[in-house]
Structures are given as structure tokens and as C-alpha cells.
Amino acid sequence: MQVNQKSIPHFRRLIPLWQKMGLPLRPREPVPSVLARLLSGRPAKLLMLGVTPDYAGFGDDLTALDWSPEMVAEIWPGDTDKRRAVLGDWRDMPFEAESFDAAIGDNAMTMLAWPDDVDAVLAEVRRVVKPDGIAVFRWFLAPDSPATDTELKALALSLRDKASDIMRWRFVMDAVHEAGEPTVPVRAAWRKYSRLFPDFGELARANDWDAAELAELDIYRESTAQFTFPTLAQMQAAAGRHFSSIELVPSGDYPLAEFAPFVILGR
Ligand SMILES: C[S@@+](CC[C@H](N)C(=O)[O-])C[C@H]1O[C@@H](n2cnc3c(N)ncnc32)[C@H](O)[C@@H]1O
Missing domain, CATH: 3.40.50.150 (Vaccinia Virus protein VP39)
Known part of the structure; x- marks a missing residue:
């Protein structure tokens, strides 16, 4: 590879x-x-x-x-x-x-x-x-088994005064389970958090994230990067x-x- x-x-x-x-x-x-x-x-x-x-x-x-x-x-x-x-x-x-x-x-x-x-x-x-x-x-x-959607959602909604990096990184790490291999496209993480939070507004309200912080979540939508866990x-x-x-x-x-x-x- x-x-x-x-x-x-x-x-x-x-x-x-x-x-x-x-x-x-x-x-x-x-x-x-x-x-x-x-x-x-x-x-x-x-x-x-x-x-x-x-x-x-x-x-x-x-x-x-x-x-x-x-x-x-x-x-x-x-x-x-x-x-x-x-x-x-x-x-x-x-x-x-x-x-x-x-x-x-x-x-x-x-x-x-x-x-x-x-x-x-x-x-x-x-x-x-x-x-x-x-x-x-x-x-x-990566942990040995995937997180449940409930666990990922709970983490994502608990980040008041913390950076959205934490959420992005946790989701991309989780993507190895769906991929079945350690190297994963970051876009897979974006797909998953966009499914769990179709409206990023819920994240903005729970975490007090401003528009700039929410925009960082979209870095993964356009990125072709792959990471390995x-x-x-x-x-x-x-x-x-x-x-x-x-x-x-x-x-x-x-x-x-x-x-x-x-x-x-x-x-
Ligand atoms: C060390 S990593 C992670 C960032 C790290 N947490 C930090 O704060 O420095 C990022 C760096 O790896 C470099 N990089 C990735 N693959 C590389 C390779 N095969 N050879 C040399 N540099 C590489 C990138 O250019 C980037 O600067």
C-alpha cells in the first residue's frame, strides 16, 4: 500500500x-x-x-x-x-x-x-x-470492538468548552471496525457523525460550539486523508x-x- x-x-x-x-x-x-x-x-x-x-x-x-x-x-x-x-x-x-x-x-x-x-x-x-x-x-x-451509537453520541454531546477534534478523532478511530482494517478514510467518520447528527445544531447547543468549531467538523467531509489505528x-x-x-x-x-x-x- x-x-x-x-x-x-x-x-x-x-x-x-x-x-x-x-x-x-x-x-x-x-x-x-x-x-x-x-x-x-x-x-x-x-x-x-x-x-x-x-x-x-x-x-x-x-x-x-x-x-x-x-x-x-x-x-x-x-x-x-x-x-x-x-x-x-x-x-x-x-x-x-x-x-x-x-x-x-x-x-x-x-x-x-x-x-x-x-x-x-x-x-x-x-x-x-x-x-x-x-x-x-x-x-x-483502536479498541477491540466498536463503540455503540449511543456511546458515540454521548461522547459527542459531552464536549462543552472542549474542541471538536475530540469527537472527530473518536469517530475516525471507530471507523476501523466498519472498514475491517486499520487504515481508514476520515470521510467515513464524517459520514457517521453526519448520520447521528443530521443537524449539527444539536452539537452546537450541547457543547456551545460556534460556527468556526462546527466548520472544523466539515474538514473531514472534503478530506481524502486516511489514518491508521x-x-x-x-x-x-x-x-x-x-x-x-x-x-x-x-x-x-x-x-x-x-x-x-x-x-x-x-x-
Ligand atoms: C507527526 S504527525 C501528527 C501531528 C503531531 N501530533 C504533532 O503535533 O506534531 C504529522 C506529520 O507527519 C508528517 N508525515 C507523515 N508521513 C510522513 C512520512 N512518511 N515521512 C515524513 N513525514 C511524514 C506530516 O508531514 C506531518 O507534518
């Missing part, structure tokens, strides 16, 4: 929203603090998948790898002598073997088509991280092809955190 190039216009549309974006999609506190604890004690030549600004201060030396010049220009806080963004593909990294003490990534695996691209990236991470190093990814995993067992099988140690640590207490553990991989 081809890597998810279709996500590129999707991210372009999200760039103006990045500053206000919060958890669960952007790793605000407490997520960076939990990650810092997981990495502590390691000599810190770090590789980051993506240009996550919230992690830009990590490590003694940080290399952020992303294939999008626009994301580097708009999201990355800029290079210094301790950090730099490099343009390139996670599936074919422009680095020598064993160049890094650790690799990190926030919600990066979701961007990759299942199973080939996830496999290719895990193989590359194993290659470029030193044998005693680790990789720590906040990785969204393996179940725990599927993730363990994929990671287990490259790493012998797979550990899960909760990433915090925030909406949807139960689906987004830190997955720590080691040889």
Missing part, C-alpha cells in the same frame, strides 16, 4: 488551526513531561518523526524528520545549534545506521498506511537507533517483527488518553 500522501492537503488545512490545537491531537502538557520522564537518563541524541513544536526542546541534540516543507516552515520553531528539521521520508531515512540514542514521535504511526508503511518505518527506526536505544511513540490504538494485538504483531521489547505507559489524563499510550520499543 502507498504511503498516505493523501494526508498532505489535509495537514495544509490544519496549519492555521495548529496554534489553538490541544490534546488529544497536539501533545500539550502533561504529555511532554511524561515523555521526558520516559527518556530521562539517556544520552540524548534524538530523532523525532515529525516537527512537533512541543518536543522541540527535547534532548541534547534533536533531529526532526518530516517530508513537508510547509509543515517545517509553519510549525517548526526553527533550527538552533541543538536542533534541526530535515526533509525526508520516514520509510527511507537519510541517516546512517545507529545514529541516534532514541527515537520519538507524536501520533506519527497514525499517518502510515497499514501494514507496509508501518513496517517500513519500524524497520528504519530500528536501523537508525543504536542497539541499546529505545523508540517512544504516542500511538493511537491498529488494535493492541495488531500493533504488538507489527512492532514485534522489529523489536523484542514492547511496553505501554499511559500518556496522561485527557480526553481519549485511554487510546493513546506511549509505546516503548527496544531490541
Whole structure:
């Protein structure tokens, strides 16, 4: 399967929203603090998948790898002598073997088509991280069974003063069950919440969402992006092809955190 190039216009549309974006999609506190604890004690030549600004201060030396010049220009806080963004593909990294003490990534695996691209990236991470190093990814995993419509509706109507991202992301994660595979088009989520809420007015009233917030729900209608959410067992099988140690640590207490553990991989 081809890597998810279709996500590129999707991210372009999200760039103006990045500053206000919060958890669960952007790793605000407490997520960076939990990650810092997981990495502590390691000599810190770090590789980051993506240009996550919230992690830009990590490590003694940080290399952020992303294939999008626009994301580097708009999201990355800029290079210094301790950090730099490099343009390139996670599936074919422009680095020598064993160049890094650790690799990190926030919600990066979701961007990759299942199973080939996830496999290719895990193989590359194993290659470029030193044998005693680790990789720590906040990785969204689908629950083993679908949510009921009642559960999804209850979540969607409980988001007063919270962002519609939470609802969008929960619905797209749920779509893996209908699709029967981990990689799903975000449009499937839009179809489902449009069916459950034919008039977004109910959401606006329950959550006090303004027109801008409701407009974000329509990003998924026009998007051709696909995202990937393996179940725990599927993730363990994929990671287990490259790493012998797979550990899960909760990433915090925030909406949807139960689906987004830190997955720590080691040889
Ligand atoms: C790390 S992810 C998720 C966003 C994350 N939660 C954050 O706040 O940074 C998004 C990034 O992945 C990049 N990306 C997706 N697939 C890629 C690939 N195969 N190689 C390099 N970059 C990729 C996109 O360009 C985008 O900048």
C-alpha cells in the first residue's frame, strides 16, 4: 500500500488551526513531561518523526524528520545549534545506521498506511537507533470492538468548552471496525457523525460550539486523508517483527488518553 500522501492537503488545512490545537491531537502538557520522564537518563541524541513544536526542546541534540516543507516552515520553531528539521521520508531515512540514542514521535504511526508503511518505518527506526536505544511513540490504538451509537453520541454531546477534534478523532478511530482494517478514510467518520447528527445544531447547543468549531467538523467531509489505528494485538504483531521489547505507559489524563499510550520499543 502507498504511503498516505493523501494526508498532505489535509495537514495544509490544519496549519492555521495548529496554534489553538490541544490534546488529544497536539501533545500539550502533561504529555511532554511524561515523555521526558520516559527518556530521562539517556544520552540524548534524538530523532523525532515529525516537527512537533512541543518536543522541540527535547534532548541534547534533536533531529526532526518530516517530508513537508510547509509543515517545517509553519510549525517548526526553527533550527538552533541543538536542533534541526530535515526533509525526508520516514520509510527511507537519510541517516546512517545507529545514529541516534532514541527515537520519538507524536501520533506519527497514525499517518502510515497499514501494514507496509508501518513496517517500513519500524524497520528504519530500528536501523537508525543504536542497539541499546529505545523508540517512544504516542500511538493511537483502536479498541477491540466498536463503540455503540449511543456511546458515540454521548461522547459527542459531552464536549462543552472542549474542541471538536475530540469527537472527530473518536469517530475516525471507530471507523476501523466498519472498514475491517486499520487504515481508514476520515470521510467515513464524517459520514457517521453526519448520520447521528443530521443537524449539527444539536452539537452546537450541547457543547456551545460556534460556527468556526462546527466548520472544523466539515474538514473531514472534503478530506481524502486516511489514518491508521491498529488494535493492541495488531500493533504488538507489527512492532514485534522489529523489536523484542514492547511496553505501554499511559500518556496522561485527557480526553481519549485511554487510546493513546506511549509505546516503548527496544531490541
Ligand atoms: C507527526 S504527525 C501528527 C501531528 C503531531 N501530533 C504533532 O503535533 O506534531 C504529522 C506529520 O507527519 C508528517 N508525515 C507523515 N508521513 C510522513 C512520512 N512518511 N515521512 C515524513 N513525514 C511524514 C506530516 O508531514 C506531518 O507534518
